[in-house]
Amino acid sequence: MKNLPQKVRSKKLSSRVDLTAMVSVSFLLIIFFMVATELRKPNVVDLSLPEKYNDEAYRHVITCGNVDVNRIITVLLDDNNKIITYSGLFFSPIKEPTKVGYDNDGIRKILLERSNLIREYSAAIGRPKYGPIVIIKPSKKSNFKNLVDILDEMAIGKIDTYAIVNDFTEEESKLLASN
Secondary structure, eight states: OOOOOOOOOOOOOOOOOOOHHHHHHHHHHHHHHHHHHHHTSOOOOOOOOOOOOOHHHHHHHHHTTSSOGGGEEEEEEOSTTOEEEEEEETTEEEEEEEEEOSSIIIIIHHHHHHHHHHHHHHHHTTOTTOOOEEEEEEOTTSOHHHHHHHHHHHHHTTOOEEEEOOOOOHHHHHHHHHO
């Protein structure tokens, strides 16, 4: 008998696929997209806008002693990055209306000086926790950036009590028109 050539049999490879690397990549992608989604959430500021008030009733509340007029600072926002600010009430201001800008020698300086004065005054009368009350009144001509900038100034000056009001008195409207 002659030797017949034997069939060469190929070695059978394992049919198992190692998925370890794929699982690792999958988890990394899941983590990446979860973090990316969390970082893309918009940051918003909650605003509590007061109810509309009657000007006469507002004057009555302030003159009755419920609110210390010395603590009030009003900031009127106008177009072209202009700000008009006064202390006290418009009909009896502690500090006359002044026109300022958004620079360091502008609104920031006024807010810091007035805030320090109010805190010293409050400490002297036995109310050390009482700080300034800022009333922010953006005009229809002012833009959203101006409002955000003034809110940043509130944070920089550590002013805790402020309100955004869109009601202008007739006198304030005339003041904005004249500047």
